[in-house]
Amino acid sequence: xxxxIKQACITDPLSSHHGTIQDIFIENGIIRxxxxxxxENADRVxxxxxxxxxxxxxxxxxxxxxxxxxxxxxxxxxALAAAAGGFTDVFLIPDTKPVTDGKSQVEVIRHRxxxxxxxIHAIGAITKNLEGRHLAEMYDMQNSGxxxxxxxxxxxxxxxxxxxxxxxxxxxxxxxxxxPDDTSISPHGIVHEGIVSTQLGLPGKPMMSExxxxxxxxxxxxxxxxxxxxxxxxxPKSLEYIRRGKDSGIQITCSVTPYHLYFSDDDLLDYDTNxxxxxxxxxxxxxxxxKQAIMDGxxxxxxxxxxxxxxxxxxxxxxNAKFGMTGLETSYAVVQTLMPxxxxxxxxxxxxxxxxRIFNLDSSVIEKGHISNLTLFDMGLEWKYDLTQSLxxxxxxxxxxxxxKGKAIGIITKGxxxxxx
Numbered sequence: 001x002x003x004x005i006k007q008a009c010i011t012d013p014l015s016s017h018h019g020t021i022q023d024i025f026i027e028n029g030i031i032r033x034x035x036x037x038x039x040e041n042a043d044r045v046x047x048x049x050x051x052x053x054x055x056x057x058x059x060x061x062x063x064x065x066x067x068x069x070x071x072x073x074x075x076x077x078x079a080l081a082a083a084a085g086g087f088t089d090v091f092l093i094p095d096t097k098p099v100t101d102g103k104s105q106v107e108v109i110r111h112r113x114x115x116x117x118x119x120i121h122a123i124g125a126i127t128k129n130l131e132g133r134h135l136a137e138m139y140d141m142q143n144s145g146x147x148x149x150x151x152x153x154x155x156x157x158x159x160x161x162x163x164x165x166x167x168x169x170x171x172x173x174x175x176x177x178x179x180p181d182d183t184s185i186s187p188h189g190i191v192h193e194g195i196v197s198t199q200l201g202l203p204g205k206p207m208m209s210e211x212x213x214x215x216x217x218x219x220x221x222x223x224x225x226x227x228x229x230x231x232x233x234x235x236p237k238s239l240e241y242i243r244r245g246k247d248s249g250i251q252i253t254c255s256v257t258p259y260h261l262y263f264s265d266d267d268l269l270d271y272d273t274n275x276x277x278x279x280x281x282x283x284x285x286x287x288x289x290x291k292q293a294i295m296d297g298x299x300x301x302x303x304x305x306x307x308x309x310x311x312x313x314x315x316x317x318x319x320n321a322k323f324g325m326t327g328l329e330t331s332y333a334v335v336q337t338l339m340p341x342x343x344x345x346x347x348x349x350x351x352x353x354x355x356x357r358i359f360n361l362d363s364s365v366i367e368k369g370h371i372s373n374l375t376l377f378d379m380g381l382e383w384k385y386d387l388t389q390s391l392x393x394x395x396x397x398x399x400x401x402x403x404x405k406g407k408a409i410g411i412i413t414k415g416x417x418x419x420x421x
Contacts, residue, residue: 002027003417004042008053008376010034011344013353015366018345024053026372029415034368044417048409050380054348055364056088056373056413058355059328060255061177061231062306063152064090064120067108068097073308073393075109078328079116080391081306083418085328086351086375086408088118089361091177093152094125101125101136103144110145117418118411121147123177126165130154135165142172147359148229150177153278153307153323157183159216166226175227175359178217180238181279185209190319192280196265202318205280207235214238218245221252229358230254231303234279236289243298253358255301256290258327258334263287263398273314273321274398277305291339300354304331308394326397330385332377334399336406344379351375376409383407389421 005024010017023038024031033040064078082090092109094100100109100122109122124146125136131154138149149169155178156162165176186205191197193204214230218241221228233239233254245252259277264284268275275281293299307324314321332351336342342350352375356363364373387400410419 001044001415002040002042003412004038004040004045005051005053005376006045006047008051009344010366011052011054011348012366013345014363017366024366026412029372031366031368031370031372034366046376046417048376048378050378051409052344052377052379053366054344054375054377055352055366056411057086057352057375058089058361059087059304059306059331060091060301060355060359061093061303062090062328063093063095063308065308066096071310075112075116075120077391077393078306079118079120081326081328083117083411084391084408084420085330086332086377086411087328088373088375088411088413089121090118091121091123091147093123093150094130095152099125099129101128101130103137103140106141106144106146117416118413121145123147123152124149126151126156126176127161132156132158132161135161135168138165138168138174139172142174147361148175148177153179155179155181155183155213159220162217163220163224166220166224166228170224170226173227173360175229177229177231178213179232179279180210180213180217180230182209182212185212190276190280191268192265192282194265194283196268200268200271207237207282210235210279211237211241214241218242218250218252222250225251227251232257232260232279232305233299234260234282234286234290236286239289239293239298253300254298255303256294256299257303257305258331259325261287261290261338262334271318272398273316273318274325274396276318276321276323277325278323294339294350300358302331302335302350304328308392309396310394314396324396326390326392326394329390329392330397330399330404332408333385333404333406336379337404340405347379372412374412376411377407378409379406381405381407
């Protein structure tokens with residue numbers, strides 16, 4: 001297939017064309033020419049006002065629920081949702097059935113890539129069956145293609161287990177991904193501990209449970225001189241620990257979710273179960289501090305935490321509903337709408353560039369002769385999200401009919417063009 005992108009602003013700090021408006025001609029998945037004007041015959045011409053193009057975006061924490069929970073999501077439906085959100089690469093957490101805790105499960109995920117519009121990467125489990133006791137065969141999983149290691153929605157509680165894992169992955173420069181939560185503190189807490197939890201009569205979860213794990217794991221990363229990434233960070237104190245750790249040379253990075261930026265616990269007053277998430281929503285003041293941490297560079301990545309659930313898991317009393325929301329299709333739009341002053345370069349860093357560096361992904365550069373792995377987006381396009389048109393198999397999103405400014409137009413990867421609705 002021959003594709004011609006007309007008059008797109010290239011956002012790629014590694015490219016000699018960074019910040020310039022160019023035509024890009026792609027043939028059989030390879031960038032053949034980049035120039036101010038190209039007149040090649042093409043099977044498809046992509047022309048859009050205010051078009052931006054960057055290397056493909058990466059989501060580092062999603063659940064496609066396949067195998068084992070295909071009634072929530074499948075690899076096929078999750079991949080379509082990711083493509084619609086502008087992602088060319090997605091990291092899948094190991095919370096499946098069976099758990100992704102061995103090389104055979106990693107290889108199954110890798111082999112499924114051939115039929116999908118995006119590239120999916122397995123996150124291998126740190127411990128067998130996500131039980132937090134015995135290390136899984138991380139070396140074998142890494143050799144089979146695991147991109148990182150995490151116990152997903154079951155953060156490792158044992159310091160002894162985690163320090164061994166950090167020592168283990170150091171041999172091949174691996175990365176641990178951890179949701180920071182000491183589950184022994186308010187184990188039944190489901191919302192942020194504060195005024196709103198009291199008003200609603202729901203059990204609260206204090207930020208201390210996050211801060212204790214962040215402080216502990218930073219010490220373990222310093223002791224082992226190994227790499228750890230915290231995802232779903234919500235506490236300003238946690239961000240302070242991370243800043244200090246980075247300044248002292250410890251190999252730590254972090255990400256936040258779009259919904260922790262957009263919503264606060266005030267939005268729970270209607271008991272919308274789509275807002276029951278893990279970690280819980282915090283206060284409006286804390287959401288503002290998270291945005292500031294994006295602006296000052298403390299936060300490295302945006303992670304969608306795409307957690308699909310079927311209807312029956314959400315239409316329940318708040319206490320009994322499952323945690324999580326879908327998020328791949330709205331991730332970029334949420335951030336761009338909330339933070340319109342972010343430059344295209346910062347957007348790419350948050351949605352792909354930093355993740356490629358942290359997790360040692362193959363570089364994706366917009367240069368002649370390179371493979372085309374691209375995300376197309378418009379930073380000013382105004383639109384409304386229609387949940388009925390979602391490509392995810394599940395519909396657990398609170399963003400139905402929300403107006404956004406900024407949209408992923410589509411992706412080009414594996415030699416194919418996939419445009420959003």
